[in-house]
Amino acid sequence: MKRILTTAILAAGVAIAAGVAQADTSDKKIALSNNYAGNSWRQAMLKSWEKVTGQAVTDKVVAAADPFTTAENQVTEQAAQIQNMILQGYDAIVLNAASPDALNGAVKEACDAGIVVVSFDGIVTEPCAWRIAVDFKQMGKDEVLYLAQKMPQGGNLLEIRGLAGVFVDDAISSGIHEGVKENPQFKIVGSVHGDWAQDVAQKAVAGILPSLPEIHAVVTQGGDGYGAAQAFKAANRPTPLIIMGNRQDELAWWKEQKDAGGYETMSVSIAPGVSTLAFWVAQQILDGKEVPKDLTVPFLRIDQDTLETNLETTEKGGVANTEYSLDDAQKVIAGAK
Template sequence: MLRNLVFGTCLSFIATASLAQGDFVIGLSNSFFGNTQRHKIVDSYIQAAEEAKAQGRIAEYYTLNGDGTVNTQVAHINELILKGVDAILVIAASEAALNGAIQRACAAGIKVIAFDALPTAPCAYKLRVDFAEYGATGAKGIVDVLEGRGNVLLVRGVKGSGNDKDTYDGQISVLRDRPEINIVGEVNGNWSGPVAQSAVAGILPSLPHVDGVISQGGGDGYGILQAFLQSPEYKDDMPAITGGNDTDFVLWWQQEKARSGYATVSVGIDPSSGGAAFWYALNILEGAEPPQEQTYPLTVLTQDNVDDFTGLEPNSIVSAPQDEAWVKEHFLK
């Protein structure tokens, strides 16, 4: 039976009741719980953990969701160390500031598996998303739609995060070689639809006409779209907006493509990564010896394949189940 305990206003703590079904205990320390992507990641982790528990392969699992700060996440990791877990999955709030806590976990014999947002601690296994490639892929897609010329707005992620910097660097690596692409503004959308909508709506009146928006995903695409839909100037002249595989945006894109030929690109990380990371960790505990660091694949939607994604539910992220067999095929061969 699932227990729910809440520590403060920003921390959700979820654990299973301890059952004598298996020996392993696994915990997740998720630094940030403020968007659809992270909710789906945590959901996929819990689904995988429940499946493993039913199989008798784990005794217990924990989930700690933070507020985006390093201090909270360090406290989470320390809590999991004290609980004597066998493995800790980490979505890091900082590349370097968690390293001390992670090293303490490793020194205690705990396997640490980092994914989605990585620390630099050398003892951790890492399922790395190439965020520079992520940013470059989205930027190139928008540049291609605009045929190499036009005004673009950049919508960044959480200020100061490693993922934001790497994604931005990837975007700029494409844009710096495109002299006819003009960056007319930058805002932080925090990978959140509501935050991105507010930020874009606030800056639009001060900008020249925007032809394209290069964003970072995580659920911000539909919020950006709403900001432009609310502006009379863009009612019949919507810019090409990078989606983050949020289904509300993709559903709108599919409909608008059919109606007017609207073209864009969407790039994302499958939120089933939470479940994939769980199976990866459990297999390591059971004796698998994968490389210390591997690259997690991106999911890219284009004008050519967007209509292949059917049965999408609103307020979600495009996702395909990444079960234990998928993990073994991609990471444990």
């Protein structure tokens, strides 16, 4: 018995020396707090979460990984949701937030209760939380830089924004406007909110088109490109260069136009599977790993020569995607250090 105990102590000492965390997360419960599910990106995000976390629960990495989505994109409703998660005894909350700062009070309550909070996509500014995001501002700016290459003469732009009040919408729009400021040959002559949904974008574009001059290009945020194309078609107006957002219907439409007449554009978005990276980051924090508060992942861009490859691997009604493993998360964490 003494020899067994000594061996166990030695093994523990070796593990500590090697930097292996001693925490066990098999009894830990993680919740997903999601503020919105009304478009294909959010549906793909939830599907990726269920796929990856479901396997993690089966493998007893964690005890639970329950997703919750509010009925409306309302801060008060999501704050109440977070408070319920605190009462339900979750060890970590993975959060796609309705606001970067209006949820900070609820997030601080969770932190004060000893709960790990990892925000992604729609991140929060509360210092106690972790944040995972792409450089959304640069993503918006890259759209204009692409247009400057394709259309050096410039032209009129229509901007389709996302969900009003959400950090992502503000950041991408800020990047677009910065790009236009640096490339004054372009002019934004109209702006609408498409809520990252094709049907909403189509109605919004249809409503503003009659008041607009000729549009040479449409800058977008994702989930709105196909709807914009349909609005221009219905109005019998020339189809401009429309930046796409990695949705399958957008990529399929782009492929049709490319085959028919060589239509050229690009497509860019954050991968919906970033929710799975946030899950693994939360798991690693619970497992005692040291994780920087801010993690950045690259956005997923599709160009003319990679269109067909990405379309083939994107399911109908879905979004071009990347899902993350524990190993991927560990590499992202190590890179941030």
